[in-house]
Amino acid sequence: MKTVVIQTFGSPDGMQVVDAPAPDLQAGQVLIETDAIGVGGVDAVIRRGTLGDLGLGEGFIPGSEVAGVVKQVGDGIEPGWLGRRVWAFTGVGGGYVEHAAVDVRDIVALPGGLSSIDAVTLGNSATVAHFALERAHVAAGESVLVRGAAGSIGIAAVELAARTGSVTVTTSSTERGDRLRALGAAHVLDRDGSGDGPEMFDVVIDLIAGQALGTFLDRLSPNGRYVLAGVVGGYPPEDFGMSLMRGFRQSLSLSTFSLDTVPVVERDRVRAEVFDAAVRGDIHAVVDDVLPLERAAEAHRRMDDGGVFGRIVLTP
Structure with missing residues (x-):
């Protein structure tokens, strides 16, 4: 699958697009076919090395939130998740991919009327x-x-x-x-x-x-x-x-x-409220641009230049 990795931390030039195998699904996880991937400020901070050596190593996959459709469920997961549109937190990294394996505790079902692009613009932010x-x-x-x-x-x-x-x-x-x-x-x-x-x-x-x-x-x-x-x-x-x-x-x-200090149940409750508010028009997803996944380095260059208003979203 198409995957963006950081081979060298610092400049966006250290980011590369590679072909990687689809992730193995573990018990308690779901496999999401990503429709949209949020490019967050934390991604840029990690890639720049602003916080020093976090021990992430060469080949690190950035990205902390995705949205898409559940294509497979692991052991112990309700089959009712199959085919559902969800937002997902992938952790410190792991989101710049075509398919993401995510713990079921880190997904939130998306309401009708909310696009995947809007979901990754608002989900964490x-x-x-x-x-x-x-x-x-x-x-x-x-x-x-x-x-x-x-x-x-x-x-x-x-x-x-x-x-x-x-x-x-x-x-x-x-x-x-x-x-x-x-x-x-x-x-x-x-x-x-x-x-x-x-x-x-x-x-x-x-x-x-x-x-x-x-x-x-x-x-x-x-x-x-x-x-x-x-x-x-x-x-x-x-x-x-x-x-x-x-x-x-x-x-x-x-x-x-x-x-990280907020209990998962509370986070998910507020996210669900945010998504519903966006559908009602009470809060707005401000999207600066939508770029294909292979242009992730360009998205990071634009963030470094300081000209982004809102969020850049990647699509596989």
Whole structure:
């Protein structure tokens, strides 16, 4: 089967398309013929080596979410799954393939009216955004800064925060401002935080991290909450915690957030709600482009260039 692997970590040029055997199905797994594969920020972070050597090794298959049709079920799996359209989490990697073997606990049935492309645009992204906002205890009327709002998680965070009645502020390039406002943003700042909008924030949802993290920590209002839910910009400086210490009397808080810490049952419940909301039109899947699987390296180059708005989706 057609498979994309990372032979050399760093540049997208280290990605190659190879012919690999279909995966062996284990007990408790289903085999999915993929219709759509999400290209996530975490894929780029892993491929770049931003987080250092994760021990993944040469020939690693990137991709954490796919959607498609169940073609085979392993031992112990209800045969009723056969032929059903599902979204699936493939783990840290394993998604850039024509056929994916996935644990049945990591699949969610798709409702009619939701395309596979929309499913992989929202499945992880909107779920991360939901729980990040929940962790921040966002309340109506509060100001919420979404740092990195042009990505699929950031876009979902903007929409979901706006639905709570909060005043949503985003950081993105100027030309994307109108699109973000249409999704619920009240203000759009430049990526460095400058521009016409609030100076201080009750909540920051940060998907970037990087060297400027401390600058945004300094803009928390008293009792402000900062949730770090991504590191696409790399690690922050080692002394970034000094921003919290300088604001000690303001009772500021910072937490990291990974979906890995949310029980599977809760994740699946929220994903199902997100998919139903998308069918109703209450949340929107913003797709930047759809490319064939063999152009995965091109998708990663575009992500590295910073010009992607929403999600790029691959199709076998």
